[in-house]
Amino acid sequence: MSGREPLVRMVNISKSFGTVQALKDVDFEVGYQEVMGLVGDNGAGKSTLIKILTGVFPPDTGEIYFEGRRVDIRSPKEARDLGIETVYQDLALIPLMSISRNFFLGREPVVRMGPLRFLDKRRMDMTVREVLSEIGIKVRSPDEPVAVLSGGERQSVAIGRAVHFGAKLLILDEPTSALSVRETHKVLDYILEAKERGLSIIFITHNIYHVYSVADRFTILEHGHKVAEFRKDEVSAEEIIEIIRSGYREPKE
Amino acid sequence: MGQKTAAGSVKSPPRFFHLFALWLRQHPEFGAFAGTVIVFIGFSFTATRFLTADSMASILTVAAELGIVSAGITFLMISGEFDLSVGSVLGVAAMIFAMTSKAGWPHFAGWVLALLTSAGIGLLNGIIVTRTRIPSFITTLGAMMFWRGILLAVTGGFPISYFPREMPLMFFALNGRFAGQFRTSALWFLGIMLLLNLVLVRTRYGNAVYATGGNREAARVLGVATDKVKLINFVISAVLAGLAGCIQFSRFLSVDPMRGLGLELEAIAAAVIGGTLLTGGAGNLIGTLFGVLLVGMVRSGLVQAGAPAYWYQAFVGLIVVVAVIVNTNLRRWALK
Ligand SMILES: Nc1ncnc2c1ncn2[C@@H]1O[C@H](COP(=O)(O)OP(=O)(O)O)[C@@H](O)[C@H]1O
Ligand SMILES: [Mg+2]
Numbered sequence: 001m002s003g004r005e006p007l008v009r010m011v012n013i014s015k016s017f018g019t020v021q022a023l024k025d026v027d028f029e030v031g032y033q034e035v036m037g038l039v040g041d042n043g044a045g046k047s048t049l050i051k052i053l054t055g056v057f058p059p060d061t062g063e064i065y066f067e068g069r070r071v072d073i074r075s076p077k078e079a080r081d082l083g084i085e086t087v088y089q090d091l092a093l094i095p096l097m098s099i100s101r102n103f104f105l106g107r108e109p110v111v112r113m114g115p116l117r118f119l120d121k122r123r124m125d126m127t128v129r130e131v132l133s134e135i136g137i138k139v140r141s142p143d144e145p146v147a148v149l150s151g152g153e154r155q156s157v158a159i160g161r162a163v164h165f166g167a168k169l170l171i172l173d174e175p176t177s178a179l180s181v182r183e184t185h186k187v188l189d190y191i192l193e194a195k196e197r198g199l200s201i202i203f204i205t206h207n208i209y210h211v212y213s214v215a216d217r218f219t220i221l222e223h224g225h226k227v228a229e230f231r232k233d234e235v236s237a238e239e240i241i242e243i244i245r246s247g248y249r250e251p252k253e
Numbered sequence: 254m255g256q257k258t259a260a261g262s263v264k265s266p267p268r269f270f271h272l273f274a275l276w277l278r279q280h281p282e283f284g285a286f287a288g289t290v291i292v293f294i295g296f297s298f299t300a301t302r303f304l305t306a307d308s309m310a311s312i313l314t315v316a317a318e319l320g321i322v323s324a325g326i327t328f329l330m331i332s333g334e335f336d337l338s339v340g341s342v343l344g345v346a347a348m349i350f351a352m353t354s355k356a357g358w359p360h361f362a363g364w365v366l367a368l369l370t371s372a373g374i375g376l377l378n379g380i381i382v383t384r385t386r387i388p389s390f391i392t393t394l395g396a397m398m399f400w401r402g403i404l405l406a407v408t409g410g411f412p413i414s415y416f417p418r419e420m421p422l423m424f425f426a427l428n429g430r431f432a433g434q435f436r437t438s439a440l441w442f443l444g445i446m447l448l449l450n451l452v453l454v455r456t457r458y459g460n461a462v463y464a465t466g467g468n469r470e471a472a473r474v475l476g477v478a479t480d481k482v483k484l485i486n487f488v489i490s491a492v493l494a495g496l497a498g499c500i501q502f503s504r505f506l507s508v509d510p511m512r513g514l515g516l517e518l519e520a521i522a523a524a525v526i527g528g529t530l531l532t533g534g535a536g537n538l539i540g541t542l543f544g545v546l547l548v549g550m551v552r553s554g555l556v557q558a559g560a561p562a563y564w565y566q567a568f569v570g571l572i573v574v575v576a577v578i579v580n581t582n583l584r585r586w587a588l589k
Contacts, residue, residue: 056474077476091471096534097463098279105464106476108457118455143279147588 152183281528375491466533
């Protein structure tokens with residue numbers, strides 16, 4: 001990271017909801033092709049931080065730099081246009097809709113007929129078939145509703161979607177917390193594969209063991225403060241757990 | 254559908270059921286289609302004049318006016334909202350069309366004003382719902398009562414009639430007879446159904462509508478402008494209700510301030526019979542088409558079978574409940 005601007009730099013971010021101070025003066029960075037583990041207890045402010053980064057709501061104070069440029073991200077769509085893709089645990093896909101409709105939601109390819117534009121169903125289905133077979137998911141047709149997929153398959157499809165659309169930064173909010181052990185491993189493998197393809201990844205979880213195997217660095221949040229930041233070679237999983245367990249310490253200013 | 258089994262190498266019922274289940278996952282309208290066929294056959298035997306062109310025309314006349322309203326409601330319901338004010342909007346639009354016609358306006362201008370007013374009411378509904386996050390059930394219940402009240406106040410409770418010496422072209426276009434008892438309203442109805450279904454199934458906007466109702470928060474974080482989708486759908490719902498009001502006025506040439514009362518529930522019933530989820534995110538207009546045909550058949554058929562008119566409500570109520578039970582179980586079975 002020496003000298004070079006990281007992919008994402010968030011500076012002095014604060015956010016409160018009414019009387020709840022969800023984030024206080026948080027600095028946060030993610031390098032190129034780096035997996036950043038964002039950890040901390042429930043309510044620490046992890047989701048709030050990434051919701052600010054993805055334009056779900058604005059910060060009260062603070063600045064965001066993406067690829068070295070100051071950016072104002074005012075909506076999830078703007079974040080997406082920058083190349084920031086998010087996979088939320090329970091909001092990854094819409095169960096009632098078909099896999100291919102989900103995959104292309106908001107970015108559907110169209111064929112033009114005069115002034116009219118219709119979904120390019122053929123291209124949608126072909127692409128989804130390819131991606132699914134790459135991930136190793138077997139379904140009869142891309143028109144199947146997402147409801148027929150398991151939790152891990154849904155996460156994988158959502159990650160595959162981000163990769164397919166050329167994301168630069170992939171954000172995963174608790175991607176494994178509802179999964180079986182075996183499914184968790186599949187998703188973790190798939191995260192590493194996304195990194196191999198050049199993506200940076202923010203992995204949010206409160207299960208340290210899940211994130212420890214894939215992350216390069218860790219940022220620990222506690223009650224809205226950043227309490228520590230480590231490279232993987234500076235810290236063990238047990239030490240991270242101990243920091244989170246022992247509770248809030250004055251952040252070093 | 255699933256006739257492949259017969260041609261397949263091994264004729265095994267489980268495989269047929271499996272294929273049928275797969276097909277069913279993408280066709281929530283199947284229940285309404287089957288119901289329509291069953292009721293149609295039932296009335297063919299019990300009502301003597303049921304299988305005549307006149308009878309079909311009268312079913313279509315009822316179905317068309319209800320169906321145009323129900324089409325808008327379906328769109329809105331799929332995006333996760335309700336509109337209980339469509340009955341009142343229908344009344345307001347019909348009244349504007351009637352008053353402007355009586356005042357000697359060009360009919361086309363009166364029609365446009367009626368639709369614009371409807372659009373305004375829909376927009377207002379949409380703005381209130383998306384800004385305040387008050388459930389649309391409540392917001393549009395308020396709108397329903399408010400606009401009905403305005404209608405009563407403005408007319409003093411009296412009906413308005415308009416009997417031109419000859420049928421104006423606009424009235425013919427909206428609801429004239431063109432083949433025996435068949436009316437142009439049926440063409441509006443079918444055209445609107447097909448158009449909206451095309452939008453729903455084959456366009457980006459349709460995808461956004463499903464996503465908005467399927468999971469608003471997920472759609473939003475994926476970049477769908479969910480509030481805009483809802484706003485547009487409130488306007489569509491109200492404009493179609495207004496159009497139905499003008500079409501109905503063209504048929505009766507008179508409108509009283511209670512016109513359209515209770516229609517919102519019939520329109521929602523037809524959508525639900527057609528497989529549209531009350532909770533949003535699923536459904537289509539083919540289902541609604543069969544839903545309104547079913548309701549139309551019941552209304553005409555019961556009369557022709559000699560049943561007293563009050564049975565109509567009871568029968569439709571029964572169909573709604575049975576349809577929801579059947580649709581729910583079909584859905585569950587298909588996903589297994
Ligand atoms: N939209 C919101 N409105 C009000 N309070 C919120 C909102 N989002 C988060 N909070 C509060 O902010 C704090 C941090 O929440 P969150 O970022 O979700 O934590 P985490 O993801 O680390 O579990 C919590 O106290 C939570 O209750
Ligand atoms: Mg969280």
